[in-house]
Amino acid sequence: MPPTTSTLNQRIRHFYDASSGLWEQVWGEHMHHGYYEPGEKPKDRRQAQIDLIDKVIEWGQIGDPQPPESILDLGCGIGGSSLVLAQRFRAQVTGITLSPVQAKRAQERAAAAELSSQVQFQVADALSMPFESNTFDLVWSLESGEHMPDKQQFLAECYRVLRPGGQLMVVTWCHREGSLSPQEQRHLQRIYQIYCLPYVISLSQYVHLAEQLGFDRIRQADWSERVAPFWDEVIASAWDWRRIPAVLRSGWITLQAALGLGLMQRGYASGLVRFGLLSGYKPRQQLS
Numbered sequence: 001m002p003p004t005t006s007t008l009n010q011r012i013r014h015f016y017d018a019s020s021g022l023w024e025q026v027w028g029e030h031m032h033h034g035y036y037e038p039g040e041k042p043k044d045r046r047q048a049q050i051d052l053i054d055k056v057i058e059w060g061q062i063g064d065p066q067p068p069e070s071i072l073d074l075g076c077g078i079g080g081s082s083l084v085l086a087q088r089f090r091a092q093v094t095g096i097t098l099s100p101v102q103a104k105r106a107q108e109r110a111a112a113a114e115l116s117s118q119v120q121f122q123v124a125d126a127l128s129m130p131f132e133s134n135t136f137d138l139v140w141s142l143e144s145g146e147h148m149p150d151k152q153q154f155l156a157e158c159y160r161v162l163r164p165g166g167q168l169m170v171v172t173w174c175h176r177e178g179s180l181s182p183q184e185q186r187h188l189q190r191i192y193q194i195y196c197l198p199y200v201i202s203l204s205q206y207v208h209l210a211e212q213l214g215f216d217r218i219r220q221a222d223w224s225e226r227v228a229p230f231w232d233e234v235i236a237s238a239w240d241w242r243r244i245p246a247v248l249r250s251g252w253i254t255l256q257a258a259l260g261l262g263l264m265q266r267g268y269a270s271g272l273v274r275f276g277l278l279s280g281y282k283p284r285q286q287l288s
């Protein structure tokens with residue numbers, strides 16, 4: 001049986017409360033894939049993660065022609081993207097996460113970067129956000145959509161809080177198009193279990209939901225080949241013997257996540273796991 005939303009949210013909260021400190025210590029402030037051009041020489045993992053943010057901004061044509069003034073970083077982790085976006089666009093950024101540990105750490109990082117007046121973090125559920133409708137110029141969701149137990153409600157909330165003319169930029173784990181074999185479904189179930197995901201959908205299903213909600217100028221891209229090399233890097237660093245005591249200290253939940261790395265690597269290799277981008281705009285003229 002799928003978990004109820006409140007049980008799932010508690011698990012997600014616990015997962016990130018327990019693992020974020022170690023993640024930051026080992027891998028830095030960005031909790032998402034890195035970006036690799038085809039044939040690109042091996043590069044620093046953190047640089048690859050910064051490159052992903054740059055490439056998403058470029059692909060999404062964010063700030064063109066008008067830089068966003070107010071941004072929601074939905075599923076903000078410890079504020080990796082939030083600080084980049086605040087600096088890049090000189091924007092006000094609000095980050096939300098289910099994890100109090102992440103929200104606190106993100107606020108500390110904003111203070112250290114002297115961005116406290118521009119960037120705020122809070123614990124809030126993306127499926128029922130504590131914001132007025134028509135508030136943000138940009139809703140940015142980098143690798144949080146896969147955690148959402150109701151993808152339709154997730155996009156509907158994004159739509160609601162966007163200002164007319166505002167942009168949604170979602171980057172999320174997906175599965176391949178078409179129907180999945182029982183073996184593929186079992187593979188995904190193991191990934192869901194380890195990373196606290198209710199389920200993932202295909203990119204075309206996201207596009208369909210966005211169309212139904214009324215988003216305009218919808219674009220999509222599949223960057224699976226661009227991000228798959230990331231898992232080789234993460235696996236190599238996770239099993240560096242100097243880090244094993246820290247993984248063990250941070251508990252079973254983090255150890256499981258480390259053990260799940262091979263599942264992601266094989267999921268990309270077989271084409272089952274996909275990495276999707278979706279951009280769309282809330283129309284300026286609302287249909288009545």
Ligand SMILES: C[S@@+](CC[C@H](N)C(=O)[O-])C[C@H]1O[C@@H](n2cnc3c(N)ncnc32)[C@H](O)[C@@H]1O
Nearest residue numbers: 030031032075076077097098125126142144147
């Ligand atoms: C893989 S982390 C990505 C963090 C950040 N976007 C980054 O790239 O560094 C997923 C994030 O989504 C958040 N999240 C998951 N479900 C959520 C929900 N229902 N409401 C708000 N945040 C959620 C988690 O708390 C976590 O911060």
